[in-house]
Amino acid sequence: MFENLSERLSGVFERLTKQGALSEEDVKTALREVRVALLEADVSLPVARDFVKAVQEKATGQAVTKSVTPGQQVVKIVHDELRHVLAGDDDAPGELKIDNPPAPILMVGLQGSGKTTTTGKLAKRLKEKHGKRVLMASLDIYRPAAMDQLAVLGAQIGVDTLPIVKGQSAVDIAKRAKQQATMGGYDVYLLDTAGRLHIDDTLMGEVEAVRNVVSPRETLLVVDGLTGQDAVNVAENFDEKIGISGVVLTRMDGDGRGGAALSMRAVTGKPIKFVGLGEKMDALETFEPDRIAGRILG
Numbered sequence: 001m002f003e004n005l006s007e008r009l010s011g012v013f014e015r016l017t018k019q020g021a022l023s024e025e026d027v028k029t030a031l032r033e034v035r036v037a038l039l040e041a042d043v044s045l046p047v048a049r050d051f052v053k054a055v056q057e058k059a060t061g062q063a064v065t066k067s068v069t070p071g072q073q074v075v076k077i078v079h080d081e082l083r084h085v086l087a088g089d090d091d092a093p094g095e096l097k098i099d100n101p102p103a104p105i106l107m108v109g110l111q112g113s114g115k116t117t118t119t120g121k122l123a124k125r126l127k128e129k130h131g132k133r134v135l136m137a138s139l140d141i142y143r144p145a146a147m148d149q150l151a152v153l154g155a156q157i158g159v160d161t162l163p164i165v166k167g168q169s170a171v172d173i174a175k176r177a178k179q180q181a182t183m184g185g186y187d188v189y190l191l192d193t194a195g196r197l198h199i200d201d202t203l204m205g206e207v208e209a210v211r212n213v214v215s216p217r218e219t220l221l222v223v224d225g226l227t228g229q230d231a232v233n234v235a236e237n238f239d240e241k242i243g244i245s246g247v248v249l250t251r252m253d254g255d256g257r258g259g260a261a262l263s264m265r266a267v268t269g270k271p272i273k274f275v276g277l278g279e280k281m282d283a284l285e286t287f288e289p290d291r292i293a294g295r296i297l298g
């Protein structure tokens with residue numbers, strides 16, 4: 001996921017840690033290389049610039065350049081700053097607000113982003129790791145195949161899906177899901193909304209109407225991590241129009257450059273809560289900033 005970036009950075013830091021003493025100029029040169037590596041990983045320009053500036057401010061003080069292991073100190077500062085750019089001050093970005101049952105979770109995103117697959121993965125996780133009773137409902141009235149797809153996933157993972165009733169609007173289905181979740185004693189219900197190829201007013205209007213009916217505890221945007229900065233733009237757009245509580249980055253098992261993960265939190269202010277790492281139903285991990293920062297720095 002971050003192989004290229006990781007390789008580039010380890011080259012820079014190897015040179016830095018090999019040197020005994022470090023001048024401010026050495027640090028500056030290294031950070032210029034870090035900046036280029038970040039941009040090549042498709043990290044947005046302002047994020048890369050702020051990142052390097054923050055590291056520079058902390059790394060050019062007397063304490064670092066005069067210390068016994070200045071190179072390692074710089075690496076530590078980069079690690080901490082990476083963690084910060086990945087997750088801000090959040091300690092546990094993967095946590096969901098699902099107390100007070102039944103807790104509605106709204107799944108939104110563009111078509112093909114992996115929304116339905118992620119809905120299934122999340123339902124499985126809530127059931128197996130958190131012992132929750134989960135109900136899933138598809139609100140995709142435009143693609144009957146999408147409704148069937150969720151029902152098939154439900155059967156596969158042993159999670160109930162709301163029976164399909166033809167001719168209902170998305171809002172009607174959401175109301176029915178809420179009722180069934182309440183009457184049936186479910187802890188959580190996941191609403192898989194319709195996706196479009198592009199963000200449009202109809203899509204947003206519909207999601208907004210559903211949101212007003214169920215008052216979701218979490219509104220999770222599913223975006224394709226391979227699309228880099230586009231994923232960040234989509235997140236900004238959805239957040240502006242309907243408000244999201246977090247992001248799930250899918251296809252992080254692919255050979256994407258990872259820039260979406262690095263820019264998302266800083267640009268949108270919203271946490272990445274989960275990453276999708278494959279097509280299988282258990283290929284979903286909570287987003288762990290420390291582990292990812294560690295992976296990037298090798």
Ligand code: GDP
Nearest residue numbers: 111112113114115116117250251276277278279
């Ligand atoms: P939707 O239109 O947003 O509901 O997208 P789907 O859930 O139908 O997913 C589209 C395709 O992406 C399917 O073939 C999924 O198996 C695949 N997919 C979803 N998430 C991931 C992921 O994290 N990694 C990989 N490699 N494929 C994924």
